Amino acid sequence: MSVNLSCSLSDRCLDSSQPSSQRQLAITVSATAEIGTGAPLNLCLVLDHSGSMGGRPLDTVKKAARDLVDQMVYSDRLSVIGFDHKATVVVENQNVDRTEAIKGKIQSLKASGGTCIDDGIKLGLQEMTKGKEGTISQAFVLTDGENEHGNNDRAFQFARLATEYNMTLHTLGFGDNWNQDVLEQIADAGGGTLTYIQSPEEAGEQFRRLLRRVQSVGLTNAHLVLQLAPNVRIAELKPIAQVAPDTIELPVQMEGDTVVVRLGDLMTDVERVVIVNLYISQTNAMPGSAPDAIEILAAQIRYDDPAQGEVNSMSAPVLVEATLTKDFKSQIDPQVQTQILALAKYRQTQLAEAKLQQGDRTGAATMLQSAAKTALQMGDQNAATVLQTNATRLQSGTELSEADRKKTRIASKTVLQPPSP
Incomplete structure (x- = not known):
């Protein structure tokens, strides 16, 4: 596995008559796969089976979960957590080599009780940890209701903890009575995506879509590393956001004078696009270069490759520069x-x-x-x-x-x- 990394300024030209300029930098990242180099999937399904899921909702979710088992391979690992006002292990973390037994345990889920999302996430993380070595660890957290028996802050803390251990949480809201703010924050904190299952008949397709996404993950724990040139700074308020495949405001860390942003998983067929808001002072012409060349930054990706057992690998740096012009004409990148x-x-x-x-x-x-x-x-x-x-x-x-x-x-x-x- 390797990294594709490219950078494009919103406008490469800077007006030399202005002391400073604002520009947006689009950074596009994905993984490049080589045949036979992918790591197995370590998937945990965290499924709400509270009383409100009774009947057709739970039946369709169980069918969607059973269908997922058939789309996995023997080297993949699977665990299943069921939760109402408490959480239990339905399928212990194991290789997907006894599919009928696994599907039978999923089918045994019955609807009862209230809803405690954070207990489900906590137990899910414990099961995923058992199969974490050399795999791509992902969790699908599905619920149809409010977290009335749990604590939302605790759920957010578990989601952030997941990313520290290189595990990703995706949330699926079933029906119309779940809290969109809570599930979005769990997904954002857990480095995953939020999915809306409006009606029971959509459950199978949404599970398959999300499975395709996680099966395409090639590299994990990716961080965008930006070394800013002198007199270049990022905006103070909301400086960096992801805009594809979905939009998320990204928190910024500083390692010395280097800007670091956690991206999480890199997929092989879906590009991750990040927008950086920059302020550029026009006094930093590149030494030994033409007078109109302005250095902006160097971008790299730090990442883990689970299939190869490699951590903290670094991609080759990509240098970004702009052109200082006297007769300024805007050249917007569409x-x-x-x-x-x-x-x-x-x-x-x-x-x-x-x-x-x-x-x-x-x-x-x-x-x-x-x-x-x-x-x-x-x-x-x-x-x-x-x-x-x-x-x-x-x-x-x-x-x-x-x-x-x-x-x-x-x-x-x-x-x-x-x-x-």
């Missing part, structure tokens, strides 16, 4: 501009949700309309439809349903894909 719009769509939708919580329906509708226009600009027609529809509902005096709010959140975080035929 692809970077689209990626910037993805971040704008997310932040506009966040503002809309905040205004709605404050009771400002007019302000929320206006921000949703702005987000819809932004989605159209970037070619995301499906998200634009969702956002504009909800803006129109607010303007007409109609309350947004829980389903509407969840669709809005998902539309803000990613480019919506049309449903499968």
Whole structure:
């Protein structure tokens, strides 16, 4: 396995008459696979079987989970945790070589009790740890309700702990009664993605989609390492965000004078795109270079390769520079501009949700309309439809349903894909 790393400025030209400039840098990262070099999957399913999951919801989730077993290989590992107001091990961490026995245990889940998400995550991490060596460790945490018997802060702490041990948590909200803020924060803290299963018949497809994603992971524990040139700095407020495959605000760490951002898993068929907001002072011409060459930064990826047992490997550095011009003419990179719009769509939708919580329906509708226009600009027609529809509902005096709010959140975080035929 190796790393693909490329960098593009929103505009490579800088106006020499200005003492400083602001630019956005799009950094695109993925893993490159070689035949036979991938590590086995170590998957943990953390499944809510509380009383509200009774009947068709739990039946479809169990079927989706059993189908996943058939899509895994013998060298993969699987564990299953069931939780209501307490958590239990349904399938101990093991190789997927006794599929019928595993599926039988999944089928034994019965609906009862309340909901304690954090207990489910805690036990899931314990089981995943047993098969962690030399594998890609991923957990799917599914729930249909609020964490009424648990503690959300505790769930967030377990999610952050997972990333420290090179494990990734994905959350799946089933139906319309789960808390989108809580599941999004768990997924963001755990380095994973948030999935919305609106109706039982969608469960199988969403499980398969998420399984395809984790099966494509080639490298783990990836960190973006930026060595800034003198007189280049990142923005103070929200300086770095991921915009693909979904949008997440990324926390920044400093190691000496080096900027470090944890990216987590690198997939072989899905690019991870990060936007960095930079302020550049035009006094740092590169020594020994043409007078108009401005050094910006050097970017590298630090990563682990589970298949090879390698940790803290470093990719070759990619140097980023700009051109200082006297007769400045803006040369916007259209692809970077689209990626910037993805971040704008997310932040506009966040503002809309905040205004709605404050009771400002007019302000929320206006921000949703702005987000819809932004989605159209970037070619995301499906998200634009969702956002504009909800803006129109607010303007007409109609309350947004829980389903509407969840669709809005998902539309803000990613480019919506049309449903499968």
